[in-house]
Amino acid sequence: MKPAELREIDRPWRIWASIIIVSILAFSVVFGFLILPIVQGRAAGLDAFTAICRAVGILPGSPAVRQPTSEAKAQPTTQVAWSTDLIRSLGQSTPAGAEVAQACVACHGERGIAADPQNPNLAGQSGVAIYKQLHDYKSGSRVHEVMNGIAQGLDGRQIIDVAAHFAASPRRDLDPTTAEVVDEDIVRLVERGDPARGLPACNSCHGFNAGGPMETPTLSHQNREYLARQLHAFRSDGRRNDIYTRMRSVAAKLTDREIDKLANFYATTLSY
Amino acid sequence: MRADTEQDILKTELWWTALVTAVVTAIMLAIIYAGLVHHINPPSNIETVDPKTLHLTGEFTEGNLGTRVDGSQITSRIVATQFAFQPQCIVMPANRTVTLRFATPDVIHGILVTGTNVNTMIIPGYVSQVHTVFTKTGDLLMPCHEFCGLGHSQMWATVRVVPEDEFKPGPDGRVTCDAR
Known part of the structure; x- marks a missing residue:
């Protein structure tokens, strides 16, 4: 054609x-x-x-009802605000960090692995998480009789250095033979959460590369006693430096048994 | 069925065209129906807020969230964060014009309140504002309807709609689920 x-x-x-x-x-x-x-x-x-x-689009669409200007007093639970520069510098381990870390040896161990299980291991912890906690100790958002004084003695640069130092240190070795048989409902809480109680899975924030708020710490290889004590503190409102009650609202829904079993799970299970 | 001739191919094409047109038309009609009858429309409020310092200053700090009566205006402020709403339960009176204001410090969330015309996206950097009148009393489910991460399916809150005479703000104008 x-x-x-x-x-x-x-x-x-x-x-x-x-x-x-x-x-x-x-x-x-x-x-x-x-x-x-x-x-x-x-x-x-x-x-x-x-x-x-x-x-x-000729007239502005909003607000249809004018909002009063908010005279509410700010009640921040933490003074930390993240920026890309800050997060970048937390990824760079410097010799200065190792020097500052000498002050931590007595409680957190020579390599960031605490001898007393009441104290947290720092080796291999997320640098962002360590920075946030030190910053909160310094500002008083988190309260601890020893740590508040120590953090107030550090300047902003030292906090970044020491956080980056511990983040780059190797984690505690776990002995897989000591891991207990874990209850099915605890594994379900860790991996899937409980929709009926509005409990997100622990691993949706704390899992390896999980996403979620960036300041969430990794929990595996942590000390059981420390983990359990923090969950109890969040539940009883004794600790309140979590932004928007993310952990307080979770811990409030957990039972004593679940807290103990979860702490045990993260302290003894490999690769979570 | 094998398409052997030009005519067969044309016929198949027309059938599929008709089917797709029907599906698209049905969806558009549903949207038009929702817009006209249920008054579901995109919120027109454009208001920016800094997501990085949302928790530090101003309206969306932790202590200022929840329902508050200010003169004749009833406003509830809610933060959607990975993976929970704060507060997780809000009280609203029935048959009054109320305002819901949402913000998020992290990623895109979305909410709807079941059985009502409240439905909005919550986008970092913006305040999402919805005005509505709740007519049914009881606990209404408010789930996150925009995938926001691994904990998305456990992210929901409750809107407790109470009769107007049972809606009693405290001296500071606040109403919480705990106080009832």
Whole structure:
């Protein structure tokens, strides 16, 4: 067939396609810019002209009810605000960090692995998490008789250095033979959470590369006693430096048994 | 069925065109119906807020969240964060115009309140604001409806709608689920 013939065959299709598209467009304009604003505006107490102008974008759409300026007093649970520069510097281990870490040896061990299980291991912990906790001790958002004084003696740069230092240290070795048989419901809490109680899975934030808030610490290879004590503190409101009650609201829903078993799980199970 | 001739191919194409057109039309009609009858529409409020310092200053600090009565205005402020709402239960009176204001410090969330026309995205950097009137009393479920991470399916809150005469704000104008 010649090109002229082909064009002749295409002609009705072209015309109909154009008509259909133009009519859909026309309907959308009439419906979206005229009918819908008028009908919905009536319910919001707007006259037709204002509603149409707002839909088209000539008048600002909001707020339909003016908000009073908030005179609420800020009650931050922490003073930490993250920035890309801060997070980048927390990934760089420097010799200065090792020097600052000498002050931590007595309680947290020579290599960041605590001899007393009441104290947390720091080796291999997320640098972002260590930074946040030290910052909170310094500002008083988290309370501990020893740590508040120590953190107040550190400047901002030292906190970054020591956090990066411990983050780069190798974690505590776990002896897999000491791991207890774990109850099924505890594994379910860790991996899937409990939707009926609104409990997200522990691992949705604390798992390896899980996502979630960036300041969440890793829990595996941590000391059982320390983990259990923190969960109890969150539950009883004794510790409240978690942003937007993320941990307080979780711990409040856990039973004593679950707290003990979860602490045990993270302290003894490999690779979580 | 084998398409042997030009005619067969054309026929199949037309069938599928008709099917797709029908599906798209049905979806558009559903949206138009929801817009006209249920008054479901995208919130028109554009208001920015810094997600990095949301918890440090101003309206969305922890102590200022929840329902608060200010003169004749009833406003509830809620933060959606991975993977919970704060507060996890809010009280609202029935048959009064109320305002819900949402913000998030982390990722995109979304909410709907079951059986009502409250439905909005919550986007970092913006305040999502919805005005509505609750007509049914009782505990309404408010789930996160935008996948926000591994804990998304456990992320939900409750909107407790109480009769107007049982809605009693404290001296500071606040109403919480615990106090009832």
